[in-house]
Amino acid sequence: MEVSKYVGKSTVRIDGKVKISGAAKFVDDLDFGADLLFAAVVESKYAHAIINSIDTSEAEKFPGVVKVVTGKEFPFRFGLYMHDRYIFAQDRVRFVGEQIAAVIARTPDAAKKAAQLVNVSYTELPNVLNVQDALKNDTFLIHPELGNYQHVPWFFPKPETNISHLRKVRKGDTNKAFKEADFVFEDTYTVPRYAHCAIEVHGTIGLFDNSERLTVWTASQSPYTQRHLFAEALAPLGLTHKDVRVITPFVGGGFGGKAGVSMEIIGAALATTVKGRPVKVLWTRAQEFYNTYQRQGLTCRIKVGVNKDGGIIAMDNTLYWDAGAYVEYGANVVNAAGLSASGPYNIPNVKIDSYCVYTNLPPGGPYRGFGYSEFLFGLESHMNEIAKNLNIDPVEFRRKNAIREGDILNYGGKMNPNGLIEAIDKVAEAIEWGKKEYSDDPNKAIGKGIALFWKAPAMPPNASSSAFLKFNEDASLNIMISGMEIGQGLLTVMAQIAADVLSVSPDKIRVETPDTDRNPYEWQTVASHVTWSCGRAVERAAIDAREQIFDLIERALDKDRTSLYLENECVKSRKEPGFSLPLRDFIINGIMKEDGTFRGGPVIGRGMFMPEFSSALSDPETSQGGKPNVHYTVGASAVKIEVDRQTGKMRIPKAVLAIDVGRALNPNLIKGQITGGLLQGIATVLYEDMRFDEKGKLLNASFSDYKIPTALDIPDEIISIIIETPQPDGPSGARGMGEHTMIPAAPMIANAVEDALGIRIKSMPITAEKIALTMVKEKKIDLINI
Amino acid sequence: MMYKEINFILNGENVNLQVSPDEILLEVLREKLGVKSPKCGCNKGDCGTCTVILNGKTVRSCLVLAIEVDNQEIVTLEGLMGNGLTPLQESFLKNNSFQCGFCAPGIILSATELLGRNSKPEKKEIQEAIAGNLCRCSGYSPIIDAIIDLTN
Ligand code: FES
Ligand code: FES
Numbered sequence: 052m053e054v055s056k057y058v059g060k061s062t063v064r065i066d067g068k069v070k071i072s073g074a075a076k077f078v079d080d081l082d083f084g085a086d087l088l089f090a091a092v093v094e095s096k097y098a099h100a101i102i103n104s105i106d107t108s109e110a111e112k113f114p115g116v117v118k119v120v121t122g123k124e125f126p127f128r129f130g131l132y133m134h135d136r137y138i139f140a141q142d143r144v145r146f147v148g149e150q151i152a153a154v155i156a157r158t159p160d161a162a163k164k165a166a167q168l169v170n171v172s173y174t175e176l177p178n179v180l181n182v183q184d185a186l187k188n189d190t191f192l193i194h195p196e197l198g199n200y201q202h203v204p205w206f207f208p209k210p211e212t213n214i215s216h217l218r219k220v221r222k223g224d225t226n227k228a229f230k231e232a233d234f235v236f237e238d239t240y241t242v243p244r245y246a247h248c249a250i251e252v253h254g255t256i257g258l259f260d261n262s263e264r265l266t267v268w269t270a271s272q273s274p275y276t277q278r279h280l281f282a283e284a285l286a287p288l289g290l291t292h293k294d295v296r297v298i299t300p301f302v303g304g305g306f307g308g309k310a311g312v313s314m315e316i317i318g319a320a321l322a323t324t325v326k327g328r329p330v331k332v333l334w335t336r337a338q339e340f341y342n343t344y345q346r347q348g349l350t351c352r353i354k355v356g357v358n359k360d361g362g363i364i365a366m367d368n369t370l371y372w373d374a375g376a377y378v379e380y381g382a383n384v385v386n387a388a389g390l391s392a393s394g395p396y397n398i399p400n401v402k403i404d405s406y407c408v409y410t411n412l413p414p415g416g417p418y419r420g421f422g423y424s425e426f427l428f429g430l431e432s433h434m435n436e437i438a439k440n441l442n443i444d445p446v447e448f449r450r451k452n453a454i455r456e457g458d459i460l461n462y463g464g465k466m467n468p469n470g471l472i473e474a475i476d477k478v479a480e481a482i483e484w485g486k487k488e489y490s491d492d493p494n495k496a497i498g499k500g501i502a503l504f505w506k507a508p509a510m511p512p513n514a515s516s517s518a519f520l521k522f523n524e525d526a527s528l529n530i531m532i533s534g535m536e537i538g539q540g541l542l543t544v545m546a547q548i549a550a551d552v553l554s555v556s557p558d559k560i561r562v563e564t565p566d567t568d569r570n571p572y573e574w575q576t577v578a579s580h581v582t583w584s585c586g587r588a589v590e591r592a593a594i595d596a597r598e599q600i601f602d603l604i605e606r607a608l609d610k611d612r613t614s615l616y617l618e619n620e621c622v623k624s625r626k627e628p629g630f631s632l633p634l635r636d637f638i639i640n641g642i643m644k645e646d647g648t649f650r651g652g653p654v655i656g657r658g659m660f661m662p663e664f665s666s667a668l669s670d671p672e673t674s675q676g677g678k679p680n681v682h683y684t685v686g687a688s689a690v691k692i693e694v695d696r697q698t699g700k701m702r703i704p705k706a707v708l709a710i711d712v713g714r715a716l717n718p719n720l721i722k723g724q725i726t727g728g729l730l731q732g733i734a735t736v737l738y739e740d741m742r743f744d745e746k747g748k749l750l751n752a753s754f755s756d757y758k759i760p761t762a763l764d765i766p767d768e769i770i771s772i773i774i775e776t777p778q779p780d781g782p783s784g785a786r787g788m789g790e791h792t793m794i795p796a797a798p799m800i801a802n803a804v805e806d807a808l809g810i811r812i813k814s815m816p817i818t819a820e821k822i823a824l825t826m827v828k829e830k831k832i833d834l835i836n837i
Numbered sequence: 838m839m840y841k842e843i844n845f846i847l848n849g850e851n852v853n854l855q856v857s858p859d860e861i862l863l864e865v866l867r868e869k870l871g872v873k874s875p876k877c878g879c880n881k882g883d884c885g886t887c888t889v890i891l892n893g894k895t896v897r898s899c900l901v902l903a904i905e906v907d908n909q910e911i912v913t914l915e916g917l918m919g920n921g922l923t924p925l926q927e928s929f930l931k932n933n934s935f936q937c938g939f940c941a942p943g944i945i946l947s948a949t950e951l952l953g954r955n956s957k958p959e960k961k962e963i964q965e966a967i968a969g970n971l972c973r974c975s976g977y978s979p980i981i982d983a984i985i986d987l988t989n
Contacts, residue, residue, distance in 0.1 A: 061933075063930060063931060063933060064930075064933050066938075067929075067930045067933065067935075068922070068930060069938075070935055070937075070938025070941050071922065071926045071929050071930050071935065071938070071941055071945070072914070072918060072922065072926070073873070073874030073913075073914040073915055073941070073942045075938050076873070077876070077939060079876075079877065080867075080873040080876075082871070247973075248973050249937075249939075249973055250876075250878045250884060250886060250937075250939045250940050250971055250972065250973050251876070251878065251937070251939045252877075252878070301937070301938065301939075302937060303876070303878075303937050303938070303939030303940075304936075304937045304939060304973050304974055305937075306973070335880065336878070336879040336880065336881065336883075336884075537937060538935075538936030538937030538938070538974045539936065540933070540936070719933050720933060722979075723933055723936060723974075723975065723976075723979055725976075726975065726976030726977075726978045726979060727936060727973075727974050727975050727976040728976075729976060730976035730977070731973065731976075753879070753881060753883065754879055754881070754883035754884055754971065755881070755883055759971060759973065760977075761967075761968040761969075761971065761977075762963070762964040762965075762967045762968050762970075762972075762977040762980070762981065763964045763965065763968045765964075765976060765977050765978060765981075769976070769978060
């Protein structure tokens with residue numbers, strides 16, 4: 052194969068101009084004409100209650116109202132991995148803000164006002180607002196019918212409890228190993244809930260036209276999964292997959308929050324009730340906080356056995372996830388985290404119990420990091436504590452125990468090739484590890500912290516991607532995929548991959564956002580897997596097109612096929628240096644023979660990728676057996692902080708992140724993921740935090756009360772380090788890296804705080820206030836001096 | 838509802854429109870005039886996606902009543918590009934500054950306003966100028982770098 056000309060270059064984004072010129076259309080920017088209807092949702096006031104009755108009569112009379120829809124019309128369960136929810140609550144509500152009914156009206160204002168006139172009578176049930184309560188023996192069951200729910204075969208619900216899934220890992224013999232260990236360290240760490248805060252809210256428009264086909268426009272990472280769930284959930288109405296079309300324009304940020312199906316099902320369902328007219332549901336910023344997926348809370352009890360020399364021989368990690376009212380997607384976060392909760396370490400004896408626990412809080416679900424950010428906070432904090440207790444340098448301790456290629460994973464498979472050691476060494480060097488630094492301000496301390504990270508894509512074993520590629524007359528081309536551009540630069544990287552195979556420059560390649568009627572199948576744009584998986588599909592589609600070109604040249608011009616190659620949009624031959632036929636001369640209209648007949652025709656490539664080696668089947672008691680994870684992406688990150696001893700306020704002079712991406716297809720886009728992901732992670736540890744009252748109501752459902760970083764809150768300097776240990780089955784050796792950049796942020800800051808001030812904070816977030824209070828409590832500062 | 842006639846200049850063109858006193862400028866721009874670059878990220882003045890330039894100064898159009906712009910001048914991103922992309926936009930393009938792009942119209946206007954009054958801003962001034970525009974994707978540094986890049 053020729054040296055790549057486009058892959059590996061920091062190509063300017065092919066969707067740069069459309070976004071920078073304001074031409075990019077997001078779902079709320081689309082026009083639907085004068086007959087567009089608007090829906091507003093009637094929401095539960097209670098975290099847990101029986102619905103006795105719903106009186107819609109007043110709302111129906113309100114001027115402008117077209118229809119009021121309740122759950123009665125859609126008594127079907129749906130869900131991605133577990134069918135545990137309804138489109139509208141049926142007889143019971145399980146979180147504050149849950150949709151009970153919807154009012155469809157001619158204006159958004161009429162819909163909103165009329166929704167307030169729907170009268171719901173409730174009988175309150177006991178609230179179960181945290182994991183501790185949910186697991187008590189005499190607790191109230193949030194889903195009494197759990198035993199009847201349909202779910203994927205790798206979930207293990209415990210009927211008659213609030214445990215919707217328990218992932219168990221048993222590797223080696225932890226009991227024996229703990230007895231043999233020289234030291235055992237045990238602690239508990241907690242992580243609250245977080246919000247994605249994509250700047251674009253969720254929105255959807257459904258149209259069930261008079262021919263009874265359903266088209267749904269959504270802000271989504273998952274057009275095909277949505278189509279499938281809409282078709283499944285609405286199958287009782289006679290809809291089949293071919294009748295359902297999902298169109299996803301540009302998305303204003305996803306981060307997992309727009310994966311799967313959340314509020315979009317409402318738009319799809321409502322459309323079927325007002326045939327012939329489009330109906331729009333647009334979330335408010337507040338709804339965005341309380342009625343989409345939230346990142347689940349976690350309490351993790353971790354116990355580690357080590358030998359004097361610093362070798363870890365055993366780990367017992369119990370994870371209790373506050374998964375919320377419905378876990379149709381969130382249970383898979385619990386599952387994925389459970390399989391990998393030992394972190395990127397080679398530990399011979401591992402026991403993990405990862406509990407997915409129903410609570411009466413909003414549904415948990417995927418958020419950048421998919422559970423790994425959560426458990427790594429505790430794990431990487433704990434690793435530092437162990438190193439400190441053993442008097443071993445934390446970097447050395449990690450180096451000694453870091454997982455290497457071929458080491459046995461928790462479920463029995465082997466670790467893929469990776470550059471974790473190189474990452475550790477490079478971040479240590481960049482942060483000047485070991486060099487103690489002092490602030491010019493005597494009130495301030497400087498600390499450094501490190502954290503390792505790893506993450507595998509969490510996906511069903513048969514998650515697949517496909518691609519079509521069609522040439523145009525001038526040899527420019529369109530690639531059709533259903534991988535979603537959510538900001539990461541997918542369209543550009545797909546163009547680069549095809550460009551290399553076909554020798555057509557990326558700026559002559561158009562890749563657009565999906566429409567399930569036109570673009571072929573993609574499972575979802577989640578799990579940091581599309582570069583890898585969709586990339587392989589595109590590569591194969593490009594190879595398919597190239598082979599058709601060579602076939603044609605051989606057949607029409609009688610050239611030796613094996614010596615043909617593509618260069619600068621021309622077919623050339625190694626045997627005949629003078630031969631050079633531009634693609635544009637034949638790519639659509641074929642090649643004319645001497646008798647005036649033509650050979651060839653439009654060249655259309657097709658490619659598909661499914662990881663055929665993956666399997667989710669394993670022993671439920673141990674997780675041994677299958678191959679649930681296709682590969683892990685690993686790395687290390689370090690930070691230098693300057694923190695005020697009295698106020699706890701912090702500045703971040705420097706942050707470093709090294710990640711092994713297999714092959715950097717576009718280094719600049721990778722750097723973008725690092726700067727963006729790190730800041731998103733840093734915010735979770737410094738100030739973001741969802742607060743609920745004692746009735747389960749979210750208290751900070753706005754950007755005024757749930758602060759996310761502004762341009763003033765960034766680290767002074769971020770150093771991005773790219774490591775390339777090729778992934779054998781990745782496109783040009785690449786593997787995913789988008790989520791990973793957020794994962795190490797919390798523990799590395801916790802470790803830096805410990806280094807600077809000598810205090811170990813075991814619950815996130817680590818706000819200035821918490822630091823100050825801990826300093827007082829641990830008598831590190833004298834109150835009188837404040 | 839009482840309607841009032843308002844006249845204003847939008848991206849260099851005269852606009853004449855009937856609005857009710859409670860109509861919000863953002864909604865009027867998007868829904869009545871079809872100008873879609875200002876976005877609605879919060880509708881409460883917190884995110885800056887609805888930024889427009891009113892008489893040379895950026896405002897959050899979700900906090901402005903449409904009747905307030907009677908006889909005023911408004912510029913949105915659409916109006917900046919009389920001759921194609923501006924040098925600032927070119928610099929954002931070259932630096933791959935934006936990811937999802939949802940915040941881009943607002944940030945481009947805030948940065949344009951800054952560069953209009955200070956052609957060589959310090960990093961801190963740039964950060965302050967765009968601090969009212971939330972971006973969840975980029976981590977801001979690629980945006981700041983592009984502005985610095987341009988002014989050098
Ligand atoms: S929409 Fe105006 S500031 Fe957010
Ligand atoms: S690029 Fe996505 S919000 Fe700024």
